[in-house]
Amino acid sequence: MVGLGLLLDEKDLPEEAKHWIRKAAKKSDSEAMLILAILLRNTGHLEEAEHWLRKAVEQGNTNASVALGLLLQDTERTEEAEHWLRKAADAGNTIAMNNLGALLRETGRAEEAGHWFRLALKAQDSD
Structure with missing residues (x-):
């Protein structure tokens, strides 16, 4: 899911990218949470980015x-x-x-x- 999301982001399809990476993040993948947060931050969604970063931090992602x-x-x-x-x-x-x-x-x-x-x-x- 993350790989597909990153590929879609490279193709300048940020909404589709976020969709697939969000699916992985919801399965408690802390790296997906971090990547999703970066995509969200880059598209101006700071509150949601902060939410996912805090969830990843809770899992010990430095x-x-x-x-x-x-x-x-x-x-x-x-x-x-x-x-x-x-x-x-x-x-x-x-x-x-x-x-x-x-x-x-x-x-x-x-x-x-x-x-x-x-x-x-x-x-x-x-x-």
Whole structure:
């Protein structure tokens, strides 16, 4: 279902793509939930995107936690965004570490931002 949805999205058929990916998401596929949320966000459906991201996060999907943090940051819910980025960063997600560092720098916490940037670099070097 997800593969078909992605193919339809590539063919610029976002509504049909969302239909098939939503079917997989409803079957508790956290990756489908994340992909659906990204498609929804890209088409301006932020509330529904947030819903699916939260469901994916509940299943332990750290990439969804990053995406949720970024969506919240973009909608000026910085404190909540920090929570979800920190949760993913604490789980070892280097993308979250970099985004958390950027958020902390933007909010005037350069020293803590540096800590997360260094952790991300160290984690990337060990890969």
